[in-house]
Structure formats: C-alpha cells, structure tokens
Amino acid sequence: MNNSWFRRLLLSYLPVFFIVTTILFIIFFQVFNEQNRREALKANEFLASQVTQYLDNSLRSIDFKVLRDILTNPNLKNYYSVTGSEDVYAGIQAVQVIDELKIEYPLIDSIYLVRYNDDTVFSNGKAVPIEEFPDAAFIKDSRAAATQKWVGARSFKAFPTEEGKQVITLIRGVGNGIGLVVVNVDLPTLQKSIMQMYDPEFTFVNIFNRSGGNLWDGGKQESAREVSPKMASGEVFSEFTSSYSGWKVQTGLNNGKIVKFALQFYNIWFVFAVAVVLIGVVWVIYVTRRNYKPIQQIVTLIETVASQKQPGMSQPKDNEFRFIQTTLEQMINQTRQYQEEHEENLILQKKYFFQELLEGTRDFTGNELIAEMNRFKLPQLEDRWAVIVVEIDQYSRFMEEYHNQDQSLLKFVLSSILQESARHEGTEVWAEWISDQRLYAILWIPEMEKGEETEERLLAGYLDRVGQYLNFTVTIGIGRVAVDVRG
Incomplete structure (x- = not known):
C-alpha cells in the first residue's frame, strides 16, 4: 500500500495549518509593532515634557535671579550709577556679583554688563568700549530690539583671538535704558545635561527657538519652509512648546536605531515562531500518522486474510478506503450468500427433523428434543x-x-x-x-x-x-x- 490516504490527510491539514499560523503571525507582529509604537509614544511624550520642564526651570531660575539682582543688588545698581574714580571699585563689586551667579548656576558660561552712559562693556573683570568688544553687533541689535529675553543659539567669544562658543543668551535691560545685563549659557553643557535623560543611541531631542532654528545646529533655520514633523535624525513622536521661552521640544526615535531596537525583539520572536511552526508541522504529521495507523492495520489485515484465502489475488491499491470498501462489499455479498444458504439448509433440516419425528426413524432423548426444538424456534x-x-x-x-x-x-x-x-x-x-x-x-x-x-x-x-x-x-x-x- 503506497499510503496515498496518508498523503491526502497531510495535504488537507498542512495548508490550513500554514494559513492559520501565517495569519496569526501577521496579526501578532502587527499588534506587537503597534504596542511598541504606543509605548514609544508614551515614553517620548514623557521625555519631551521632562526636557521642557528642565529647560524652563533652568532658564527661568537664571532669569529670575538676574532680574532680582538688577532690582535689589546694591553692588549691581552701583556699577550702573557711578562714574570717574569710583568706577574701579564698582567694577570689583560687579565681578563679585558675576562670580556668584556663575557659581550658583553652572550652566552660565559668561556674563557681561553693558553701560550706555559711557558706552562700555564690563567683561572678565575689565571695561572696554563697545566698539572694541567682539559681541558689539549683538549688543547693537539687542538695544534696538523691542523685546529682550532669551535668544540663540549663537556663537560668542569674549576675546577676538579665541574661538567662538555656542551659547544661548539672556538679555535684561537695566533701568530706563541705561544698560544691559547679558548672560550666556553654554549650549554644549546644557545639551549634556539634557542628554542624561535619554539614550542618544536610540532617541533624539531637538529644541527649536522662536524663529525655527535648531539649537543643536547653532540656531540655523530650516530654510524658508516650516519644520517638517519628520526630521533628518528620525521620526518625531512628541512635541511640546515651552510656555516660558516659546521654544519647541521635539523627541523621537533615530532612524535605523528603531529598526535595530525592534529587530532585537523581532529576531527572538521570529525564531520562537519558526520553532512553533516546526513543532506544529511535526505534531500534524504525528497525529495524522497516528490516526492513519488503524486504517493501515485494517488494510494490512484484509490483505493478509485475502492472500491466505485466495493466493495471488490482487486488489487496486490506489486508495485505502476504496480498497476497504471493495473488500467490505465482497464480505457483505459473501455473508448474504452464506445467510441465504444457511436459511435454505435450515428449512431442509427443519423439514427433515419433522419427518424424523413423524416416521420415528430417530430416537431422541429429552434434552436432544428440547435442543432441536430450540434450534428451530419451536x-x-x-x-x-x-x-x-x-x-x-x-x-x-x-x-x-x-x-x-x-x-x-x-x-x-x-x-x-x-x-x-x-x-x-x-x-x-x-x-x-x-x-x-x-x-x-x-x-x-x-x-x-x-x-x-x-x-x-x-x-x-x-x-x-x-x-x-x-x-x-x-x-x-x-x-x-x-x-x-x-x-
């Protein structure tokens, strides 16, 4: 027997098994991917809110401290009011105020004071004319600006010979236009502080000023178009706008890194899924063979009995059930024939028994007579x-x-x-x-x-x-x- 029915059972079960498992895998990975995306959205929303809160708290505390010193610190007030020989002592007091601010707020890179009554800039412990100061153009623009607050990112250098630093700048006016207090916050230091909140390998954080410039790119604007929700670094998952500075904080997952991150899990699940499919295939084959075994035993038994009764008898073996059906039909026909012959013989035997009783040709004992009567249902x-x-x-x-x-x-x-x-x-x-x-x-x-x-x-x-x-x-x-x- 060539096990054709066994192959038919496998061809019936395996396609359904593969279709169902494929659909389940697609649904599972789709749900898994969507779940990861939702978790990433939640994580990025939380990160964006934390970065915004940290940025606002840091800048606001510096701003409030500077504003309070402008209004209440006598040393700072004295610097903007003195002239002549008293200017040296006022400068020493101003240095003390600047040092205290820099010590209290490590994010501050530098502070300089602009005094318009003599057009000087007090920076690094000495006063120089505004025209000779490297940041003269910025001072001129700030004096003409309608509002004065946080600006940047921009390049700043205190001396003409040094290399410029990327900073964001707080501008606060003193009195009724008598001067400015300019505070420069070191942008790399601020960026390092924010990067401690996330893993830069997988996540990015971009901060945009009011003009749309990216602080991490030196405040350069994104040409003339609006900022796209998909940045070059990856897909933006969350965006918050600071109520204090008006800056936008965007967070998301890096392109390539998100794929790598997802593949770390997908590879594990894929190997597990393949293992489950292989186990399922083995199980289907095992169950099919186990269910086919009784049929095979019946076919083998029929073949053995048929070959013993009729040596050399051949049956079509293309289909086990057809072979069993043919054999059963033959058995039913033979049984019917035997039954008919038995009934005919029984009628003759009953008639012969009747004749024996009438003619007395056979001497029956009581038990024999009862047995014969029962046999013929008399x-x-x-x-x-x-x-x-x-x-x-x-x-x-x-x-x-x-x-x-x-x-x-x-x-x-x-x-x-x-x-x-x-x-x-x-x-x-x-x-x-x-x-x-x-x-x-x-x-x-x-x-x-x-x-x-x-x-x-x-x-x-x-x-x-x-x-x-x-x-x-x-x-x-x-x-x-x-x-x-x-x-």
Whole structure:
C-alpha cells in the first residue's frame, strides 16, 4: 500500500495549518509593532515634557535671579550709577556679583554688563568700549530690539583671538535704558545635561527657538519652509512648546536605531515562531500518522486474510478506503450468500427433523428434543400432541389448473391458514409439506376439559377459511392425541 490516504490527510491539514499560523503571525507582529509604537509614544511624550520642564526651570531660575539682582543688588545698581574714580571699585563689586551667579548656576558660561552712559562693556573683570568688544553687533541689535529675553543659539567669544562658543543668551535691560545685563549659557553643557535623560543611541531631542532654528545646529533655520514633523535624525513622536521661552521640544526615535531596537525583539520572536511552526508541522504529521495507523492495520489485515484465502489475488491499491470498501462489499455479498444458504439448509433440516419425528426413524432423548426444538424456534409445550394431515382433493386437476408458481403459493396459503386457525384457538401448529399433495402438521393441544371441542373448532374453522378463500377443497385427517411428541 503506497499510503496515498496518508498523503491526502497531510495535504488537507498542512495548508490550513500554514494559513492559520501565517495569519496569526501577521496579526501578532502587527499588534506587537503597534504596542511598541504606543509605548514609544508614551515614553517620548514623557521625555519631551521632562526636557521642557528642565529647560524652563533652568532658564527661568537664571532669569529670575538676574532680574532680582538688577532690582535689589546694591553692588549691581552701583556699577550702573557711578562714574570717574569710583568706577574701579564698582567694577570689583560687579565681578563679585558675576562670580556668584556663575557659581550658583553652572550652566552660565559668561556674563557681561553693558553701560550706555559711557558706552562700555564690563567683561572678565575689565571695561572696554563697545566698539572694541567682539559681541558689539549683538549688543547693537539687542538695544534696538523691542523685546529682550532669551535668544540663540549663537556663537560668542569674549576675546577676538579665541574661538567662538555656542551659547544661548539672556538679555535684561537695566533701568530706563541705561544698560544691559547679558548672560550666556553654554549650549554644549546644557545639551549634556539634557542628554542624561535619554539614550542618544536610540532617541533624539531637538529644541527649536522662536524663529525655527535648531539649537543643536547653532540656531540655523530650516530654510524658508516650516519644520517638517519628520526630521533628518528620525521620526518625531512628541512635541511640546515651552510656555516660558516659546521654544519647541521635539523627541523621537533615530532612524535605523528603531529598526535595530525592534529587530532585537523581532529576531527572538521570529525564531520562537519558526520553532512553533516546526513543532506544529511535526505534531500534524504525528497525529495524522497516528490516526492513519488503524486504517493501515485494517488494510494490512484484509490483505493478509485475502492472500491466505485466495493466493495471488490482487486488489487496486490506489486508495485505502476504496480498497476497504471493495473488500467490505465482497464480505457483505459473501455473508448474504452464506445467510441465504444457511436459511435454505435450515428449512431442509427443519423439514427433515419433522419427518424424523413423524416416521420415528430417530430416537431422541429429552434434552436432544428440547435442543432441536430450540434450534428451530419451536414452542416448548408440555401438553398433548396430535398429527394432522391435509390432502388436496383432485390433485391432478389442481396441477392442470395452476402453474408451478401458483401451486407453491396456494400450498403456502394452506399452511398459513392452518397456523392462523391454531392461533385463533390459543394453540400452536407445526406444518410441513412432506409430499406434493399432502400437508403434515403436529398440533399442540393444551390441557383443558374440552380438548376435543377445541380440535373440532380448529378443523371446522380451517375448512371454512379454505372454502372461503380458495377454489378447491381439501380433506383433513387427524391422529390420536399423545402426551409426547415422540409418540
């Protein structure tokens, strides 16, 4: 047998298994990806809010401290009010104020004071004319600006010979336009402080000033267009605008890094999914083979039995179930044939047993007689018995008028009428056609006071029914009553 049905079962199960698992994997990875995206959005929203809060707190605290010193610090007020010989001492006091601010706020890179009454800039402990100061252009623009607060990012250098630093600058006016206090916050230091809140390998943080310039890029504007929600560094997941500075904080995941981050999990899940699929395939094959095994055993058994009964017999083996069906049909036909032969033999044996009882050719013991009666499903009555003979009158005429098939039918009717008449009287009769012309019967006669009347009624009723239903007559003979069927 070439296991064609086994292959059919596999081809039925495996495609469904692969389709279902593929759909489940797609749904799982889609849900997994969406879940990761949601978690990334939440994390970036939290990061953006924390960066915004940190930036606002840092800049606001510096701003408030500078504003408070402008309004309340006598040393700072004295610097903007003195002239002449007192200027040296006022400068020393101003240096003290500047140093205290820089110590209290490590983010501050430098502070310089602009005094318009003599057009000087006090920086690094000495006063120089505004025109000679490297930041003169910025001072000029700040004096003309309508509002003065945080600006940047920009490049600043305190001396012409040094390299410029990237800073963001706080500008605060003193009095009614008598001067400025300019505070420069070191941008790299601020950036390092913010980078401690996240992992730059996977996440980016961009801060844009009011003009749209990126602080980390030196405050350069994004050409003339609006800032795109997708930056060059990656996809923006969250954006917050500072209520204090008006700057925008954008956070997101770096391109490539997010893929790498996701693949770290996808690779694990993919290996796990492949392992599950392989286990599923092995399980489907195992279950299919286990379910196919009884069929294979039946086919093998049928082949073995068939080859023993008919050596060299060949059956079509393209399909196991077709082979089993063909074999079962043959078995059913053989069983039906055996059953018919058995019934025919049983009829002959019953008739032969009847003849043995009538002729007394065999001596039965009590147990043998009971066994034979049970075998032929005959009644077990411990009552009286009588033999009846029914003979068809003018049998030669009967044979001329009826065909063989009709003759058999009429004889069956005679036997049936006799049995019906016996049951009508509450007894049983066993009738057999021993010869063509005569019907022999054994009648069970129950013990009763009027047994002879029962016999007469039975025979009279039988003759009446024969005369009513049939077109010929019969003659009945009855023997003496005996208490044993053996005589």
